[in-house]
Amino acid sequence: MREGDKMKLLLVAINAKYIHSNLAIYSLRAYAKEYQANIKLAEYTINHSIENIIKEIYKEKADVIAFSCYIWNFSIVTQVAKEIKKVLPKAKIWYGGPEVSYDSKECLETYTVVDGIMIGEGEQTFLELISYYADQKGELEQIQGLAFKESAKLLKSDLCLVNSITLTPSRQPLDLDTIPFPYDNLELFDKKIIYYESSRGCPYSCSYCLSSIDRSMRIRSSQLVIKELQLFLNHKIPQVKFVDRTFNCNKKHAMDIWQFIKDNDNGITNFHFEISADILSEEELLLLATLRPGQIQFEIGVQSTNLHTIDSIHRKMDFDKLAYIVRRIEEGKNIHQHLDLIVGLPYEDFNSFGKSFNDVYALRPDQLQMGFLKVLKGSRMEKESEEFGIVYQSRPPYEVLFTNWISYEEILLLKEVCEMIEIYYNSGQFNYAITYLEHFYDTPIQLYSELSLYYETKQLDQLAHSRIRRYEILLDFYIEKVIESNKINKLDEIAVFEELLVLDLYLREDMKSRPKFAKSQMEYKKIFREFYEVSQEDRTSTHLEHFNFDVIISAQTGQAVKKEQLLLFDYSNRDPLSKAAKTTEYEQ
Numbered sequence: 301m302r303e304g305d306k307m308k309l310l311l312v313a314i315n316a317k318y319i320h321s322n323l324a325i326y327s328l329r330a331y332a333k334e335y336q337a338n339i340k341l342a343e344y345t346i347n348h349s350i351e352n353i354i355k356e357i358y359k360e361k362a363d364v365i366a367f368s369c370y371i372w373n374f375s376i377v378t379q380v381a382k383e384i385k386k387v388l389p390k391a392k393i394w395y396g397g398p399e400v401s402y403d404s405k406e407c408l409e410t411y412t413v414v415d416g417i418m419i420g421e422g423e424q425t426f427l428e429l430i431s432y433y434a435d436q437k438g439e440l441e442q443i444q445g446l447a448f449k450e451s452a453k454l455l456k457s458d459l460c461l462v463n464s465i466t467l468t469p470s471r472q473p474l475d476l477d478t479i480p481f482p483y484d485n486l487e488l489f490d491k492k493i494i495y496y497e498s499s500r501g502c503p504y505s506c507s508y509c510l511s512s513i514d515r516s517m518r519i520r521s522s523q524l525v526i527k528e529l530q531l532f533l534n535h536k537i538p539q540v541k542f543v544d545r546t547f548n549c550n551k552k553h554a555m556d557i558w559q560f561i562k563d564n565d566n567g568i569t570n571f572h573f574e575i576s577a578d579i580l581s582e583e584e585l586l587l588l589a590t591l592r593p594g595q596i597q598f599e600i601g602v603q604s605t606n607l608h609t610i611d612s613i614h615r616k617m618d619f620d621k622l623a624y625i626v627r628r629i630e631e632g633k634n635i636h637q638h639l640d641l642i643v644g645l646p647y648e649d650f651n652s653f654g655k656s657f658n659d660v661y662a663l664r665p666d667q668l669q670m671g672f673l674k675v676l677k678g679s680r681m682e683k684e685s686e687e688f689g690i691v692y693q694s695r696p697p698y699e700v701l702f703t704n705w706i707s708y709e710e711i712l713l714l715k716e717v718c719e720m721i722e723i724y725y726n727s728g729q730f731n732y733a734i735t736y737l738e739h740f741y742d743t744p745i746q747l748y749s750e751l752s753l754y755y756e757t758k759q760l761d762q763l764a765h766s767r768i769r770r771y772e773i774l775l776d777f778y779i780e781k782v783i784e785s786n787k788i789n790k791l792d793e794i795a796v797f798e799e800l801l802v803l804d805l806y807l808r809e810d811m812k813s814r815p816k817f818a819k820s821q822m823e824y825k826k827i828f829r830e831f832y833e834v835s836q837e838d839r840t841s842t843h844l845e846h847f848n849f850d851v852i853i854s855a856q857t858g859q860a861v862k863k864e865q866l867l868l869f870d871y872s873n874r875d876p877l878s879k880a881a882k883t884t885e886y887e888q
Contacts, residue, residue, distance in 0.1 A: 306338060307434045310362035313343045314353070314373040314380075320345075323495040323543060324368050324397065324422070326482035331423035333480060335430045346373055354383050362391060364433050366418075366426075369397035371674065371696040378411060385413040392433065396422050398510055399696065402678025421500075423479055424471060476500060476520040481528050486535040494532060494540045498525045498557070502545040504576075505614045506603075507680035508642065508673060511545040522556040529557070533566045541572040548575045551584065558587055558596070565592050574599045577629075578622040585625070589632040594876030597636035597666075600626065604645055604652075605659040612646040612688075614680070619659070626663045636877050639665040643714050644673035644700030646688040650710040654745040657717075661744040666877060667726045670718040672711070673700040716752035716761065717745070723770060724751065728878050729808055732855040733774060733800045739858025740782045750781060768815050771801045775817055796849045796860040803851045806869050807880040810843040821846055827866070831886060841872040844886065 311329060313322030322343060329339045340360060344353050357365060357380065365384060367377045381393050396418035400407050404417045418425045476499070483494070499519045502511040532540050548554040554575075561571055577600045580588075588596075604610055605619050629635050639660050643653055660668060675682050675692045685692065689704035702708040724730045725748075734747075741747040754777050755761045765773065778797050798817040805811060805818075814821075821828070824846045832839055850863035866886040873882040 307364070307430075308360070308362045309335075309339050309364040309366065309430055309433065310357065310360050311339060311341050311366050311368070312357065312377075312380075313341070313368045314348075314376050315343060315345050316372050318345050318347075319492050321489060321492050321495060322368055323482060323497060327479060327497075328422055328426045330480040330482045330484070332427045332430050335427075335434060338430065338434060346376055350376060350379055350383075353380050354387070357384055358387050361388070364392045364394065364430075366394040366396060369395050369399040371399055371676070371698065374399045374696045381411070381413050392416075394418060394429070396426075399677070402510075402676075421471075421474060423474060473500070473516055473518060476518050477524055479520075481531070483531075486531065486537065489535075489537060491538075494537050495543050496528070496532075496540050497543050498553070499544045499547070499550070503549050504546065504616055505680070507613045507615075507684060508645070508676070509545070510676050510679055513678060517549065519550055519553050522553055525557060526560045529560065530564065533564055533569055536566055536568045538568065539570045539572060542574070545574060546576050547573040548580060548584070551581060555584060555587065558584070558591070561595065562587070562591050565595060567592070570594060571596045572599065573597070574601070576600075576617075577625040578618045580625050585628055588629065588635060591634055592876075593634040594636065595634070597638070598629070599638045599640065599669075600665075601640045602656070602660050603640065603642045604648055605656045606645075606648055606652045608647040609645045609652070623659075623663055626665070630664065633877070636666045638667040638669055639663065640669045640671060642671050642673050643711065643718075644690065644703055644706060646684075646690070646703065647705060649705040650707075650713075653706070653714065654743070657745045658743045666728075668721055669726075670714070670721060672715070672718075674698050675700065713749065713752070716756060717748045719761070720748045720752045720755070724748075724774065728880070729767065730771070730774060730801075730804050731807075731878075731880075732803050732851060733771075733778075733797065735855045736797065736800050736858055737774075737778065737782070740786070751777060754781065768805075771805060771815060772817065775801060790860070792849075792860040792862070796851070796854050799847050799849050799851050800855055802845065803847070803867070806843055806845055807883065810869065810871060824866075831866070831868075837868070837870075838872070841870065843869040843871070843881075845869065 311325040313325050315322055325341050325343075329336065329341060332339060340362070342357065342360065344356070353376075365381075365388075367381060369377055377395070381395075384391065385393060392415045393413050394416050395407065395411075395414055400417050401419045404419055407417060408414055416429075418429065476497075483489070486494075497520070499517065501517040502509070503517055529540070573596060575598050577598070600622070602617070602619065602622065603613070603615065610617055626637060626639070629637060641653075641656055641660055648656070657668075657670075673681070673690070673692070675685050675690060675698045677698075681690070684690075689702075691701045691703070693699050693701060700711065702711060724734055738744060738747060741750070752761075755773075760773060775797060779794060783793055798819070801815075802818045805815065824844075827846075828844045831837070831844060845867050847865050847867060848862065850861045850865065851867075853859075853861045853863075868884050868886050869881040870884070871881045874880060875882070
């Protein structure tokens with residue numbers, strides 16, 4: 301330690317995106333409140349250059365530098381730590397987080413610049429760690445009164461009396477009510493997602509998930525949660541994302557929070573919850589239906605609809621009930637729903653996954669997330685991977701390569717399908733055109749598979765494309781794969797699809813320059829001018845477009861339904877879920 305200077309500890313987070321924040325480092329600092337003056341936080345993203353991260357950390361000249369480690373940032377963390385040790389050789393380097401909690405001994409042996417690792421739940425351990433380093437003499441005997449020697453951590457020689465690696469015993473889980481509110485300056489989060497935790501652990505035992513290891517469910521008292529959520533509402537934070545693994549596993553807790561959110565809506569803040577849909581009760585559904593549209597959103601893990609697969613991963617899920625609940629929620633048109641699938645689970649081959657995909661697609665979620673199995677350190681899946689023939693990457697994110705049921709080539713095909721889903725479904729920018737296209741394929745998975753093959757064949761997957769170009773590609777795909785392949789020679793079939801693309805395009809924004817596939821509107825200028833004079837609509841926030849087809853009915857039926865109409869797009873009045881402009885028909 302530097303003589304005469306106050307000890308300084310730097311908590312470093314390297315996030316996946318700029319809009320993300322790292323709850324862990326804020327929680328650690330809040331818990332060690334008596335040492336707040338000694339602690340500084342530094343947040344970067346994986347898109348920052350390593351050189352810049354090293355430079356900024358170096359400038360802090362901290363005595364202790366602690367990194368928050370996850371699968372998405374660990375390779376960067378290890379590179380940064382290695383170089384930091386060269387330029388700050390006296391600084392102590394510590395790791396913590398899920399990526400280093402389950403093979404800590406091996407991690408310390410591999411990464412020699414690391415002085416110690418905090419394992420698992422970190423608040424109390426971190427408090428004792430900073431207490432140790434705050435002592436100017438740095439002698440172990442001076443902290444014998446603390447619980448430091450009972451903490452869950454790995455130590456090297458500076459914290460031990462022997463020159464070896466020692467694993468100290470695990471501590472008892474914390475009472476969540478003892479953890480202070482982590483955010484002392486909400487002004488810093490105006491353009492970021494706030495992460496919030498109201499429970500730890502999970503009552504389920506899904507083998508791919510680390511949360512299943514901690515089945516000691518602990519819930520922060522609803523009164524305390526409500527008090528803290530009010531702070532977010534007062535500051536009009538755009539989005540608060542609960543990190544609870546299964547938010548609704550305790551019905552009363554969930555109902556209390558949802559009722560509070562309803563009663564104290566500020567008209568702005570959105571709350572994100574990860575839930576098990578199939579355990580929602582009628583009482584909960586009735587309450588959820590009364591929330592402001594866009595006030596909350598749900599992430600719902602389906603993972604697979606193959607019963608053998610669900611059983612093999614020790615997951616509890618009734619898909620029929622889940623499907624019923626998802627449809628009930630959708631009827632309310634007020635809650636954005638994300639449904640998740642995982643590629644690479646046991647007993648799920650290419651065709652079986654295709655069925656799972658079609659089953660979930662049929663529910664029309666707002667987003668369909670295709671994830672690829674990650675065999676996380678410490679998870680039950682890691683222990684069972686050999687039994688199931690699951691071969692996965694040796695480096696983070698430890699993603700599946702192939703299994704006994706699905707080949708690497710098939711995994712690659714599904715990655716391309718995933719890309720098409722992100723572009724043409726999850727973006728919400730092609731809803732009517734895609735709905736129309738679905739009528740020409742037996743199943744959704746066939747449509748997206750052929751679309752991904754088209755991208756590959758034309759080498760379109762190797763290029764970056766503008767939004768307009770994506771529309772043009774979809775038109776070219778339709779002409780080649782639907783019109784020409786089926787020998788459909790009707791001009792109407794191409795014209796209606798072009799108008800569907802125009803509909804999708806203007807639902808999102810009033811384009812200043814019209815795409816090539818949009819027909820000229822010059823002959824309707826007089827009608828447009830008369831409309832604005834009579835209606836007194838604001839030209840700057842609306843757009844009027846002439847169509848030769850009933851584009852809505854055409855999309856729904858897969859038929860070119862002739863109907864001349866004028867549609868008004870109102871960008872000041874958007875759907876709170878899809879963000880699409882409100883559309884009305886203007887009767888001439």
